[in-house]
Amino acid sequence: GENVEQHPSTLSVQEGDSAVIKCTYSDSASNYFPWYKQELGKRPQLIIDIRSNVGEKKDQRIAVTLNKTAKHFSLHITETQPEDSAVYFCAASKGTGNTGKLIFGQGTTLQVKP
Amino acid sequence: DGGITQSPKYLFRKEGQNVTLSCEQNLNHDAMYWYRQDPGQGLRLIYYSQIVNDFQKGDIAEGYSVSREKKESFPLTVTSAQKNPTAFYLCASSISVQGYGNTIYFGEGSWLTVV
Numbered sequence: 001g002e003n004v005e006q007h008p009s010t011l012s013v014q015e016g017d018s019a020v021i022k023c024t025y026s027d028s029a030s031n032y033f034p035w036y037k038q039e040l041g042k043r044p045q046l047i048i049d050i051r052s053n054v055g056e057k058k059d060q061r062i063a064v065t066l067n068k069t070a071k072h073f074s075l076h077i078t079e080t081q082p083e084d085s086a087v088y089f090c091a092a093s094k095g096t097g098n099t100g101k102l103i104f105g106q107g108t109t110l111q112v113k114p
Numbered sequence: 115d116g117g118i119t120q121s122p123k124y125l126f127r128k129e130g131q132n133v134t135l136s137c138e139q140n141l142n143h144d145a146m147y148w149y150r151q152d153p154g155q156g157l158r159l160i161y162y163s164q165i166v167n168d169f170q171k172g173d174i175a176e177g178y179s180v181s182r183e184k185k186e187s188f189p190l191t192v193t194s195a196q197k198n199p200t201a202f203y204l205c206a207s208s209i210s211v212q213g214y215g216n217t218i219y220f221g222e223g224s225w226l227t228v229v
């Protein structure tokens with residue numbers, strides 16, 4: 001079945017620096033890749049997503065890139081702020097039939113130091 | 115996101131006891147899901163349901179049961195057969211399991227602890 005590997009497991013950056021989190025997926029049929037942010041004790045919330053017909057998507061300080069050939073996608077956060085500190089999860093799905101459910105990576109704990 | 119309500123927020127289970135976690139959504143979504151979250155392991159799928167009276171096992175269904183009698187409701191029962199139930203449980207929903215790029219929305223979660 002589909003497997004999603006996420007790296008690094010923890011990431012510490014200085015405020016204002018950039019942060020990059022990478023994910024690799026195993027199923028080449030995957031076509032939808034969301035990213036979720038989860039603050040401590042809270043629910044995961046969607047922050048950005050990308051579909052397989054697009055190579056890059058940007059929303060203010062957050063961007064996601066997709067390399068279908070290499071089967072990996074990355075989250076880029078620029079000008080990091082302390083409120084960006086959280087656990088970030090990537091996910092992948094094929095989006096069709098009963099295999100449309102999301103498979104999540106293991107999560108990355110991001111710490112932004114003021 | 116505010117349309118998915120989980121209860122209780124905190125629950126304590128004694129050894130050998132079954133407990134049920136409630137999940138209700140008012141988003142008119144067809145698909146609902148239960149995920150388990152343990153530290154450092156991300157979110158693992160327990161069960162999901164595409165439509166009323168239908169549900170499918172996820173990756174870690176053993177020791178759990180669900181029902182889907184109403185579109186709005188997808189309760190999860192943690193049975194005594196689940197030997198390590200202490201975790202954070204997240205209910206979620208999406209418009210449909212089928213389809214291209216269905217955004218999944220999560221509830222606030224329920225903390226279950228074995229005492």
